[in-house]
Amino acid sequence: MTGAYGGVVSPAADASARDRWRALALTDPVSRLVRNAAHAGIDDDEYDLRLLALAAVDIVVGSMGFAREATLDDVVDELAGLAARMAPHRPDQARDVAQTVVRGLLNDAHEQRRFTYRFADLGAPGEPARWEAYSFRLLSLREAEYGPVLVASDQAVTLFLHGLDVDLEDADRALAHVLQRQLDDRRFDAAARTAAQAERTSVGMSAMLAELLDATRRDVGSHDWEREVPERLLRARRHVESRIAEDDRLLEHVQGGLDAETSPEVRAVSGRIVDLLGRARQVHLDLERRLVGAREVFLSAQVRQRLARRRRLRMLALREELLLPVLELPRAEAALVASAFADRALGVSVPRLVRFDDLVDALWAPPRAREAAEPEIELVPDVDVSDDVQRYPEQVVAAAREVLGAAADGEVRLSELLAAVPDGPDAAEVTELVLLSALWAFAPDVAAEAEGEVAAEVDVLAGGIEAERADELLDVPGVGGPDLVVRLRGGATGATETPAEPADVLFVDVYGDAYSRETVS
Amino acid sequence: MTSVAADLTEVRAAAELLGFALARRARPVEGGQYRALLDRYRSELRFRDVVDTMAEGLGLEVLGTPRSGLVLAPDPAGPFATRLGDLRSTMDADDRLVFGLVLIGIAAYAYPTDADFDDPETKLVEVATIDGFIRAALGTLGSLAGVEGSAEERARAAAQVYADLPQLITTQTGRRARGCTLKAVEDVCGWLVEQGAAREAASLGPDTFHLTDRFRLLVADSAGGGALDALRDLRREDVP
Structure with missing residues (x-):
């Protein structure tokens, strides 16, 4: 018989030892970051670093899969805010604390490698232990189109969101009860999940719409307002319409259940669902407001940009209409006009890109060998020939x-x-x-x-x-x-x-x- | 390259995508035109051919398509290749050696194993750590074998120059002055930021930089060389 304890303790303990050991190991990075924080002058008594670590995972998970994921800056800012609330007398330190927590979860002390722990598989009694490495990440950095974003690993999601989400005081009884109730009357569970899903879609749409409107304010031509955008708006409007009606119906239903039901467990669950629905409703109402104003944004941007459309240079008398007026302007305003003119007038500029090997070769090119000076003409110690077209032949x-x-x-x-x-x-x-x-x-x-x-x-x-x-x-x-x-x-x-x-x-x-x-x- | 004639609207879209890729500031945000074209490049084989062919004609090569956008590398003879003159114009021979060494040092530090080239995780580097890493590797670089004029000999020379520079000189205002290795590393990091190959990670503290997917792909595209290989070997010993 083999197993983690080699069958010494009990078959049941043996069978799950590895999994439980893993769960134990997963929390170790947090303990480690708390220990290390002491070296950075962060007092464990003043800050709840474990909570901050949890919050970091929550923030990251909360944004995953959305149109805009949490960037490193977002998370650090958010954590700094929380840390500042823990120690209001040390506002200067909040950012350090936030950085320490994020760095700890990234395993920055070990160059962001995976956290690695060794599990001793004891096997049959009398045999030497077999060591087995278990490595995992909690958070990792990815590059997204708007900068570095944080991503949580599966382990982080499982453990920190679900694994620890247990009422330790009376977990058994409460869970069983809630579960039983939800199974009896499947609606709550399903409703909550649908509501959460709809909220996510709405947040995504909201983000997309904000982006689109921003782009339109900058440049009317950035999106196709003739066909594509109206279609998108229509889709979003339908979604919102159905959701707002649905939100109200669900709310009413749950509220009704809340009034009729007397058991405290059901009341608690219903309360949570009411919260969730309330939030979703807010998101939908926001989205609706944006949708209502969308057309207006387009129209006003169009008017503004059409009026401000730049004129072609050939339509100007350069001297009278450009040079002389510019010369009379104050420096700042003149610079504005001059640089706008120069940008158009200077023509194409070629962006330079690099290739790693070519750059290193160029940087490390051996110095050109110098020829000996010719004695009769002192004027000529060295002429180096290269194929530069700018050189004289x-x-x-x-x-x-x-x-x-x-x-x-x-x-x-x-x-x-x-x-x-x-x-x-x-x-x-x-x-x-x-x-x-x-x-x-x-x-x-x-x-x-x-x-x-x-x-x-x-x-x-x-x-x-x-x-x-x-x-x-x-x-x-x-x-x-x-x-x-x-x-x-x-x-x-x-x-x-x-x-x-x-x-x-x-x-x-x-x-x-x-x-x-x-x-x- | 296929002999099938490309649709002109496709050609226009391909050119637009290359334009986005050349403008380093452009980001393929959700719902934007760049994103749409990038997705099209990823999913439509025919469009991809058109883009690749057009890039080839312009003296460019598509190295990859991470989320941050299309990464291009120039043909050394093409119009987009960086010339030495595009770097800081007052660099002397020693400065160039050090610049190259720091660049290789950062690459080796961030990507010691081949698996790192495929790992989309963004690496963090700090100025002082890079300096420490290069300093620790100077002995190894100094003992690389290679004849006069070879890359290995240049690496030895670079290591020599680096060893002779002080780690830190400060200006009167307390900043790092030119002529010390910390400043050299800072300069290279700053240059990488300009190139879109790194970003400042100010939220994690001063002197900290993320290396972007662009840098990862550029290094992955490299054939390596004595110095880079030696530094990567050393780095692998550090991080098992």
């Missing part, structure tokens, strides 16, 4: 380097350098690169350099040269401002001038040659 960099190499022989004018750019398909790009390098040499942007936000080529080419302002103006298409004198850094000494802001000195049309040819005339 190799041959352009080489050509620009050659042009700038003239500075190694002494001072040279920027205009001369630009004139020395060889004709060819890349001439425009080489010119641009030489220009940028000279400008960079004139006024390096140290901050940008430190953050690595400077095109590598410009940095490299300009690294070894310096430039200062000359008296003449430049005469190159697409470029304005004074000419520059370019030389090797630390080369011939001239009067040192304070570098001015580059914008004062030189205007470079960075949009490239094609653009400047077309627009500069």
Whole structure:
């Protein structure tokens, strides 16, 4: 004979030992969280943590299967409220207490793993015990569309809702009596269950309707008010209609039974059903109120949004009707208009998504190997080639380097350098690169350099040269401002001038040659 | 891909669904259009084909459809792929190594076993615990074998940088300053939140984050690698 006690105690005790042991184990996490709470400075004498744990399971179970389940925040808030009522003099601690309870039920101390207990199966007398692991969860976190929600495990539901729902004082007699009575006259039981079911449906419909109306207030076009919504409303109205009539009928019936019946047990059960029906009736009346107002919400939103419909930009004279009025507005209001304009005017923006491996590979890419510096041109320690389309091609960099190499022989004018750019398909790009390098040499942007936000080529080419302002103006298409004198850094000494802001000195049309040819005339 | 011509209204609905998935803020709430399309994706094989095909053309792949919405991963060459430049622009080589290490550390900490990839339970992580976990694993990472330039060598380098950083530096206002590992972990968590891969769990205290289904699916999609495998092994020893 095998069994938990190996038949030592009694066959009957033996047979149910495992189940009873499980029920015992299921309550242990709560005891454990009460013990651990002491370490967190929460006094068991001030808070009833067991009740809070029960409440947490109740709140979670109460919302499961509804359109909106209890989120973590909901539960913590609710528990904090209860905790605050237990210790009104410590309002600061209520939230900690709530967190401790939720964390305890999630088994946060063990990374939300399952609670695991070992059951010793003793088997036949004389044999060594067989250990058997029993693991379970009480609450767990899931992600729902509106955030993290809490879900109760089957064990939590069974034990905390049903298993402990027993009047310990006189459970036997009362239960038997109630049961007998309900069996005699099946109506109460059935009525209560139907009422509860109907209440759930109504709460769900209520939530759906609230969501729909909110969405409509934001945007009339969000739901199909032509066909789909009226159908839904009709369905909801029928449901409510039948329920409200039913609620009244049931209430009357139960109330009648209550008056006629004298046994206290039946009175108690009837009282509970009356409560339940009263709540359901309230939900139905709420729902009805919402339904009555639904059409109105749609109509007013439609009027409002139709009037406020935005106009197309092409219908505005941008200068008179947009720019000038905006300039006269106070800052906050101007910002509103400007950002609304910018949002539409800036066009498509591409959201960036990640892939785990690609991101890690990119982050951990080995640093690029540096080439040795070429001795004769100090301007070029490193040109790294990558397939970035924003980069200048190799041959352009080489050509620009050659042009700038003239500075190694002494001072040279920027205009001369630009004139020395060889004709060819890349001439425009080489010119641009030489220009940028000279400008960079004139006024390096140290901050940008430190953050690595400077095109590598410009940095490299300009690294070894310096430039200062000359008296003449430049005469190159697409470029304005004074000419520059370019030389090797630390080369011939001239009067040192304070570098001015580059914008004062030189205007470079960075949009490239094609653009400047077309627009500069 | 089937050769059957797709109905244009179907194509439009598919595009709409991808649009919702790309807008990270969109949530498939009951009764909403996103939810309807998501349910359709889950239940209608033909619609699913249309969406998948369209995603493929855009350089995207559907990783899964948890309750929080369609999770997409980009083709590295496609327009939606994150480039390094999209991260904090002032990161130097060491910052990048640490960022990668923390990312792997969080993944390994939350999902030590393969079964975790299929478990819809939301994992909680805390900044200090992640830091502790990575610090404890530095020795193991430092002894990974791999030649110059391999992922293992990069992991060693990352571990070295991490080991050399102090755990905490504070600013004058008492917050964590850049240059300490707690701040690095906080930064990565913040970035995950931006990506929709994590949420702040302020109701459970400061520095606590939920990892979302998006993150779980992203990590599950990963082929792993020496560092991730080593950290997951270590984590499995912690939690039997």
